[in-house]
Amino acid sequence: MEPLACNLPPDFIHEPPKGYRYEVIRKTSNVLSIWTVCESEFNYNSGDECYCIWGFCKTKTTAKRGSSYTYYAPINSNKIGKEVSINDTTPYSAMQLNLNPLEYALYS
Numbered sequence: 001m002e003p004l005a006c007n008l009p010p011d012f013i014h015e016p017p018k019g020y021r022y023e024v025i026r027k028t029s030n031v032l033s034i035w036t037v038c039e040s041e042f043n044y045n046s047g048d049e050c051y052c053i054w055g056f057c058k059t060k061t062t063a064k065r066g067s068s069y070t071y072y073a074p075i076n077s078n079k080i081g082k083e084v085s086i087n088d089t090t091p092y093s094a095m096q097l098n099l100n101p102l103e104y105a106l107y108s
Helices: 101-107
Strands: 004-006 020-026 031-038 050-062 066-074 080-084
Touching: 050 080
Parallel strands: none
Antiparallel strands: 004 020, 020 031, 031 050, 050 066, 066 080
């Protein structure tokens, strides 16, 4: 069975980087997987696009509040990791950087 393609959640704040686009696939009734797709051609895959997991989004719909979205970093393309704030993610990934204080001062 083919997974269902979906739209990005309305509170997803990122625009795809140049040469990329996002694809969203419904994994379960309340979990979306968000993928970055590099539109460049590569020799190792016969010129096909390259897919990389951005992260996951769990949806929750209630009668009073409507829909809410919670984002998660990926452990791999099938496993959901820790919850993350959408504001702490990048256009390339929901994975969080594990920086020591010096690296944080240099790269943040």
